[in-house]
Amino acid sequence: MECLEKKITIANQCGLHGRASAKLVETARCFAAEVWLVRDGEEADGKSILEVMALACTKGTPLTIKARGTDAEEALAILASLVENKFGED
Secondary structure (H helix, E strand, C coil), X not given: CCCEEEEXXXXXXXXXXXXXXXXXXXXXXXXXXXXXXXXXXXXXXXXXXXXXXXXXXXXXXXXXXXXXCCCHHHHHHHHHHHHHCHHHCC
């Protein structure tokens, strides 16, 4: 099965702090697709709060979201939108 990916930039003021990371992981878990976040070659399971927070993404950090599975396209679109809308913050 093909792995899809989308490049994004963390836009919210506080970056991927606890609440934003939890919102991202909670959203990723709604999909059957496997989801990863990639920062500077380091991959994190998008469904693991510890791995997502370990990426230590601040505002302006470029990331790639990768997804593979039956609903990968939808997962990418919704996760990218969540990031672009600053996790509902600001």
